[in-house]
Amino acid sequence: MNNYTLTKKLEARYSADVVVCGGGTAGAFAAIAAAERGCKVMIVEQFGGLGGTATYGLVTPVMHTHIPSDPQCSYIVPKLNALMVRLGVADPATGRYFDPMGLKIALERMCMDAGVEMLFHTFITDVIKEGDTVKGIVVSNKSGTYVVEGKVFIDCTGDGDIFASAGCAYEKEYSGDDRSYNVSVVFRLGNVDSEEFRNWKYD
Numbered sequence: 001m002n003n004y005t006l007t008k009k010l011e012a013r014y015s016a017d018v019v020v021c022g023g024g025t026a027g028a029f030a031a032i033a034a035a036e037r038g039c040k041v042m043i044v045e046q047f048g049g050l051g052g053t054a055t056y057g058l059v060t061p062v063m064h065t066h067i068p069s070d071p072q073c074s075y076i077v078p079k080l081n082a083l084m085v086r087l088g089v090a091d092p093a094t095g096r097y098f099d100p101m102g103l104k105i106a107l108e109r110m111c112m113d114a115g116v117e118m119l120f121h122t123f124i125t126d127v128i129k130e131g132d133t134v135k136g137i138v139v140s141n142k143s144g145t146y147v148v149e150g151k152v153f154i155d156c157t158g159d160g161d162i163f164a165s166a167g168c169a170y171e172k173e174y175s176g177d178d179r180s181y182n183v184s185v186v187f188r189l190g191n192v193d194s195e196e197f198r199n200w201k202y203d
Contacts, residue, residue, distance in 0.1 A: 012136060012147040016042040016117070019150035021124055021137065024052020027156030028107045029076050034154075035114035042117040044124060044139055044148060050107040052158065054100060058186040061096040080106055091194065119148070124157070127165045134166050 018034040020027045023045030035041040043050070053059040062081065064070055072078065080103075081095030089102020111118060119139070126138035128147060136149040155162035160170060 008145075010138065010145060010147050012149050014042055014117070014119070015149040016040045017150065018042075018152045018154065019044065019137065019148055020154045020156055021162045022052070022156035022158060023047070023050040023118065023120075024156060024158060025050075025054050025107070027052070027154070028111060029074050030154050030156060031116045032076055032110055032114045033074070035111075035116045040117075041115070042119060042148065042150070043111065044119045044122050044137065046121070046123050048120050049104040050111065050118070051100065051104045055104040055107075056100075058100055058188060060098060060100060060186075061091075062098070063096075076110070080110065083110065093195075093198070097194070124161060124165075127153075127162060129166060134162070137162065 017039040018031070018041045020031045020034075020041065020043045023031075023043045027043055027045070028050045031041045031043045047056055049055060062077070065072070081090060083106045084090035084098050084102055085092050085095050087102060087106060089099040089106065091097040108118070119141075122139045122141040124137050125140050125145070127134050128136040128138065134150075134153050136147045137153065139146060139148055153162060164170065
């Protein structure tokens with residue numbers, strides 16, 4: 001197999017205080033929280049919208065934490081659920097069951113309201129470091145290959161792409177036998193009596 005060495009000067013087209021790598025629910029929440037605290041924030045996302053597995057993977061609903069009073073992972077969750085109910089894309093009784101495409105719309109609206117910039121259809125291919133500090137990420141999309149600079153980078157890729165590319169150490173969860181979490185299949189059903197289902201599920 002042949003090897004090639006490429007030398008190419010890349011333009012830094014964007015710069016932000018906080019660059020969130022990956023626009024799933026974790027990335028969207030991180031971006032909204034940072035922007036609401038006055039930071040200039042950019043999300044870099046490989047797909048054409050936010051939400052990750054919750055929108056593109058149909059992973060629904062918003063799960064119960066099974067902790068007394070059901071505390072959520074973020075102060076943003078109740079705001080998001082309320083917005084989805086107002087948009088008519090979530091079950092008004094609980095806010096947990098939602099239309100995945102409606103979630104995408106709600107997350108984008110919340111990001112826009114907070115002032116978050118979003119860069120979609122963009123793959124992160126490398127990182128730029130000075131010593132042990134990540135100074136930028138190399139991205140590629142239909143506009144070419146260029147650099148996004150930042151002061152803080154948050155890895156919400158789901159696979160640890162940024163810290164792995166930066167050379168950080170990591171461990172597999174099942175380091176002894178190489179098992180990983182099984183890939184699961186999610187599906188949706190129509191013509192379901194939602195009220196009857198809730199009565200059965202939470203009885």
